[in-house]
Amino acid sequence: MRLLTHNMLSSNIKGVINGFPLRIEAERVVEKQVDFNPDFLKNMFSKIDWKALADASKIMGYPELPDELPDSSLLDSDEFLHKFHHALLELHLEEGALVCPETGRRFPVNKGIPNMLLHEDEV
């Protein structure tokens, strides 16, 4: 699972009001190289929850992103875009879990695949 996906995922257990961002428990993180695509990054910048990305990136062992939402003028910086690219697309959570911030319910991640299926009493 890439952090792009983590940034798009929330806990939707019945009764949960703010299930975002899911807390990451990282057991195994892998890096996979992905083609650099500045247009996509510039486009996604406004849709990404920055704090969630920066925090997740830190937990995954890459503390290179600014904590606060950077000014969009940084999108002209190649160095910044490469960091953003690496955090968003190249860090994969292979084994671990995503934890609902409100209820503590763990969604397991195995072989890079989060299991978001809810139990009957959670829907």
Place this chain on the structure above:
Amino acid sequence: MLASNLSSYMVILAVLSLFSYFTIFPPKMASRIAQIRLVSSHPQVYEPCDDSFALVDALLADRKKLLDHRPAICMEVGSGSGYVITSLALILQEMKTSYYFATDINPHAVRVTHETLEAHGVHAELLTTNIAAGLEKRLAGLVDVMVVNPPYVPTPEEEVGGDGIAAAWAGGENGRSVIDKILPIADNLLSEKGWLYMLFLAANDPLQICLQMRDKGYAAKIVVQRATEEESLHVIKFWRDSDIRMEGNEAVATAKNGSPRGWEFLLSQLSRLSFRR
């Protein structure tokens, strides 16, 4: 002497004309789709079948349009073996600018999808989930292309869902149970320019589905239509159409483009196919 000169002249001429032929008509590059021998499998996972092939044929038929569309985010709901999402990723591969999500309610299917993608050297972000649960808040309005081959077979309602192979086809009454849950979710996830390719059986009443989607502002088109021995399959493409205005609760298609291939054409085509009730 003269003869050999003439023949070498002919050869040069032939080579030249061949050359200019290929410049004018470049040999058509076969688009790559998933190869059956590389598609992984599992006893509990739906294998690629006529419906899967029809859906991929629809994507191939629209290949050029898809490339022009330049989708940033594509998504498949119910990816099963991974045959369809892998094919979509291969069709769009030359652009290197699209990202893929795929979900399935069956955990075995998600693993098999992963293996199939890997065997073809492409990537999609995978989730084991019910339709798109977990993504609906944050991915809303971001999906440029969505593909779905849903469980569409009319069955008793009890057979719908579950985490085994039955969930691959069991569609409840008129095969509409899961379809009717997916459509509003697709509407929420699709971007302004988003396209939805979805497979239906005649028994699902695609005409009624198109009318229902029209009320949400979508135009529709049959991309592939295929009758096999057992079933009559349609792949229908939906997109938001600014020509469809809402008047009160009614959708009205303004006749701006006035093409005969507009709504009336689609409806007449579909009404011949819909024999429910």
